[in-house]
Amino acid sequence: xxxxxxxxxxxxxxxxxxxxxxxxxxxxxxxxxxxxxxxxxxxxxxxxxxxxxxxxxxxxxxxxxxxxxxxxxxxxxxxxxxxxxxxxxxxxxxxxxxxxxxxxxxxxxxxxxxxxxxxxxxxxxxxxxxxxxxxxxxxxxxxxxxxxxxxxxxxxxxxxxxxxxxxxxxxxxxxxxxxxxxxxxxxxxxxxxxxxxxxxxxxxxxxxxxxxxxxxxxxxxxxxxxxxxxxxxxxxxxxxxxxxxxxxxxxxxxxxxxxxxxxxxxxxxxxxxxxxxxxxxxxxxxxxxxxxxxxxxxxxxx
Numbered sequence: 001x002x003x004x005x006x007x008x009x010x011x012x013x014x015x016x017x018x019x020x021x022x023x024x025x026x027x028x029x030x031x032x033x034x035x036x037x038x039x040x041x042x043x044x045x046x047x048x049x050x051x052x053x054x055x056x057x058x059x060x061x062x063x064x065x066x067x068x069x070x071x072x073x074x075x076x077x078x079x080x081x082x083x084x085x086x087x088x089x090x091x092x093x094x095x096x097x098x099x100x101x102x103x104x105x106x107x108x109x110x111x112x113x114x115x116x117x118x119x120x121x122x123x124x125x126x127x128x129x130x131x132x133x134x135x136x137x138x139x140x141x142x143x144x145x146x147x148x149x150x151x152x153x154x155x156x157x158x159x160x161x162x163x164x165x166x167x168x169x170x171x172x173x174x175x176x177x178x179x180x181x182x183x184x185x186x187x188x189x190x191x192x193x194x195x196x197x198x199x200x201x202x203x204x205x206x207x208x209x210x211x212x213x214x215x216x217x218x219x220x221x222x223x224x225x226x227x228x229x230x231x232x233x234x235x236x237x238x239x240x241x242x243x244x245x246x247x248x249x250x251x252x253x254x255x256x257x258x259x260x261x262x263x264x265x266x267x268x269x270x271x272x273x274x275x276x277x278x279x280x281x282x283x284x285x286x287x288x289x290x291x292x293x294x295x296x297x298x299x300x301x302x
């Protein structure tokens with residue numbers, strides 16, 4: 001691969017946010033780069049690896065400059081999650097994403113805009129930031145999401161066990177005792193989750209799209225927002241965390257006018273009925289749907 005990777009650190013909240021920069025050897029810094037955001041119980045590694053695997057590395061090898069964010073407390077961002085850590089998803093929406101957006105634009109002054117790409121709950125956070133801030137509506141070139149949904153309304157035994165029981169009831173008890181949810185040690189996620197983010201995500205998955213910190217109504221804001229061109233990608237085998245019906249429900253809730261929808265399934269011509277993580281990490285993705293994502297970004301001019 002003809003790419004270079006390095007870690008950038010942005011001062012924030014008595015620590016720093018980690019931003020992985022993945023660039024082609026012959027990078028065109030005048031074209032809009034891509035900012036990628038992970039979901040809950042995750043970090044930026046879902047998009048890249050030191051050895052060059054992942055969607056972020058794949059796109060950079062095709063000529064796209066990529067940045068991958070670790071939200072505060074996750075990945076290489078510091079401080080790490082510990083008892084007393086109070087930051088939740090509200091700070092990601094209101095502070096971290098706007099801060100990182102301005103930082104990236106300062107590195108690409110000729111680009112003027114940045115493409116946004118997210119996995120799972122990261123898509124909800126990115127959509128919330130766009131709906132809330134008019135300047136982001138102007139400076140975000142496009143929004144691509146993988147398995148992103150705000151509400152989970154699908155009904156199944158698997159959903160009852162993993163969401164209603166484990167996430168909504170058991171996880172908060174563990175987080176209360178530990179001071180945070182140690183998802184990596186419990187082997188239910190690749191990174192940990194703060195008590196605030198856990199509580200707020202539970203509220204949103206089963207309730208209204210309203211900021212618990214300041215009462216901001218994202219639903220109302222989304223209805224009048226000037227949304228960038230968007231693409232929501234779902235997977236047939238993603239039966240709970242990004243069920244295709246829930247992904248489509250989020251599209252309707254956001255009221256995005258220019259939006260594409262793709263279902264990764266064998267019936268639609270893809271190699272597999274991918275699952276929630278597999279749509280980004282399966283070994284066949286690089287020859288299956290990653291080229292379509294590459295072509296999406298190369299279709300934009302300036």
